[in-house]
Amino acid sequence: NAGVTQTPKFQVLKTGQSMTLQCAQDMNHNSMYWYRQDPGMGLRLIYYSASEGTTDKGEVPNGYNVSRLNKREFSLRLESAAPSQTSVYFCASNGGGGSNQPQHFGDGTRLSIL
Amino acid sequence: GENVEQHPSTLSVQEGDSAVIKCTYSDSASNYFPWYKQELGKRPQLIIDIRSNVGEKKDQRIAVTLNKTAKHFSLHITETQPEDSAVYFCAAISGYALNFGKGTSLLVTP
Numbered sequence: 759n760a761g762v763t764q765t766p767k768f769q770v771l772k773t774g775q776s777m778t779l780q781c782a783q784d785m786n787h788n789s790m791y792w793y794r795q796d797p798g799m800g801l802r803l804i805y806y807s808a809s810e811g812t813t814d815k816g817e818v819p820n821g822y823n824v825s826r827l828n829k830r831e832f833s834l835r836l837e838s839a840a841p842s843q844t845s846v847y848f849c850a851s852n853g854g855g856g857s858n859q860p861q862h863f864g865d866g867t868r869l870s871i872l
Numbered sequence: 873g874e875n876v877e878q879h880p881s882t883l884s885v886q887e888g889d890s891a892v893i894k895c896t897y898s899d900s901a902s903n904y905f906p907w908y909k910q911e912l913g914k915r916p917q918l919i920i921d922i923r924s925n926v927g928e929k930k931d932q933r934i935a936v937t938l939n940k941t942a943k944h945f946s947l948h949i950t951e952t953q954p955e956d957s958a959v960y961f962c963a964a965i966s967g968y969a970l971n972f973g974k975g976t977s978l979l980v981t982p
Contacts, residue, residue, distance in 0.1 A: 800975050817971075860906060
């Protein structure tokens with residue numbers, strides 16, 4: 759039981775390049791989330807998927823797109839990377855049902871945009 | 873949307889002392905308040921949570937209190953140990969969004 763798995767763990771991009779961050783969970787959770795973490799800013803919600811087939815914007819969605827591929831997988835795409843998107847990205851999941859259930863986090867993807 | 877304020881931003885205590893971290897929130901509809909511990913370079917890990925139908929919850933050396941009227945909640949760590957050194961985040965739910973405070977860096981010195 760791996761929990762929440764994120765790939766890749768590290769990535770360096772050039773400005774304007776695109777890439778997709780992958781996230782998969784094996785806990786049969788309904789809801790999945792993408793956060794970014796910047797120094798001194800805590801974690802900020804980018805997008806979430808309350809259930810398979812739905813996605814919604816969080817606090818900082820600009821510059822990102824998401825796909826809930828199936829119940830297990832939720833990907834985050836940067837279409838044209840910018841230096842301001844340099845951050846640590848965390849995926850999380852929980853059982854849903856109003857979301858007042860603990861969220862379980864992956865190990866993160868450390869992304870640098872040059 | 874929900875606004876979560878967390879204080880202090882840094883906290884240094886001696887081993888064996890208690891540590892208290894306080895958070896306030898703005899959305900009166902929030903009903904779930906988790907606390908996460910994050911060690912350097914690691915994922916945030918849930919250490920305790922509380923729902924709005926209770927005022928206090930304990931788990932060994934960790935306790936959380938909630939005052940819904942005042943919209944504030946606190947984390948209490950007793951008998952601190954060096955391995956408690958980490959960044960602690962409070963959060964409050966608003967709809968499906970979990971809104972985090974900016975974190976408290978706790979240092980426990982031997």
